[in-house]
Ligand SMILES: Nc1ncnc2c1ncn2[C@@H]1O[C@H](COP(=O)(O)OP(=O)(O)O)[C@@H](O)[C@H]1O
């Protein structure tokens with residue numbers, strides 16, 4: 001790895017360390033409903049605090065468009081950070097200026113301070129020089145532990161690294177190492193599973209993957225677009241008929257690159273999109289005109305699992321079916337369990353990411369068995385698409 005990590009940070013007692021974390025967590029009625037992102041950054045915070053640094057957390061929450069919005073205050077999140085760390089977390093009512101300065105002046109070595117939402121200032125998203133300088137004035141060292149925000153070239157995710165000595169936090173480091181194993185220099189064969197709702201949101205991803213992996217499994221709603229492009233009737237299934245040419249181009253690119261495209265051979269159909277809807281398994285060539293495919297069928301599950309049995313590396317984004325409504329979660333759960341079992345045996349490196357994918361793996365109760373599950377949505381996808389991530393690239397240059 002070509003970036004500095006916390007291993008390179010010694011002798012930091014009393015130093016003010018600005019740590020960019022991602023606290024953009026789900027909240028309902030003022031309470032954090034999933035603290036995974038907080039748990040992921042806790043090791044970095046603890047390590048810096050134990051080394052005696054003054055740990056100053058910078059984060060955004062929601063999309064307040066450059067001005068204060070009461071229900072996007074990070075004050076709501078501070079108690080959850082305290083709970084996870086089991087340590088007092090002080091709060092500063094602004095991330096720059098006197099309020100930040102005064103809150104920092106009151107810190108003792110090892111203290112943790114959370115500053116208010118960086119996106120309450122327009123300079124954050126614009127990465128404005130003045131705003132970056134104002135942030136940098138509060139720190140001696142910059143640590144970025146927010147991989148899931150690294151696709152943004154914002155002041156706190158990119159700009160600060162130009163002004164202060166910059167380091168990757170433990171989560172950033174783990175994320176980059178896992179992704180490198182998954183697609184950088186992976187052990188072959190590499191199998192990718194891409195599912196989810198639509199092709200249109202994942203065209204770049206599919207195009208990049210066919211040049212990198214040995215087999216690309218296409219499942220979920222997006223498989224219908226590929227099946228329809230072959231002239232097969234998909235009935236009332238979710239399908240982007242206008243993307244038939246795109247689907248054909250992806251198949252042609254895969255052929256050229258020697259990447260196998262694995263499409264469903266059978267599907268589980270229903271006439272209503274709801275849990276427990278009447279359903280049956282049909283051959284993919286025999287989808288009734290009034291029905292929709294909501295999951296891939298048993299033959300397809302077996303084919304995907306065969307590929308996973310042969311694979312050394314698996315990267316996964318997007319569920320194979322409408323996993324939120326049983327029994328259309330069957331394929332996603334079966335494949336997730338098989339991949340988890342192979343990973344537990346030490347025979348597979350498995351890397352997964354994306355909001356719904358993480359939810360699906362949690363639903364299958366196997367998220368902990370995967371080699372790495374990214375909490376990032378957009379950043380994970382952009383990395384898999386082969387796009388540069390500004391927050392990562394600047395750390396590598398330092
Ligand atoms: N056959 C299908 N028909 C309709 N929706 C589907 C189908 N298969 C999967 N989906 C839906 O796709 C959604 C997840 O897709 P997506 O948001 O692309 O995943 P991720 O967030 O992991 O990138 C889920 O809500 C799921 O219900």
Ligand SMILES: O=C(OP(=O)(O)O)[C@H](O)COP(=O)(O)O
Pocket residue numbers: 022024062063148149152355375376377378379
């Ligand atoms: O939650 C986030 O994005 P994600 O849901 O795509 O992982 C990140 O915190 C980035 O937030 P943004 O998409 O408002 O820049």
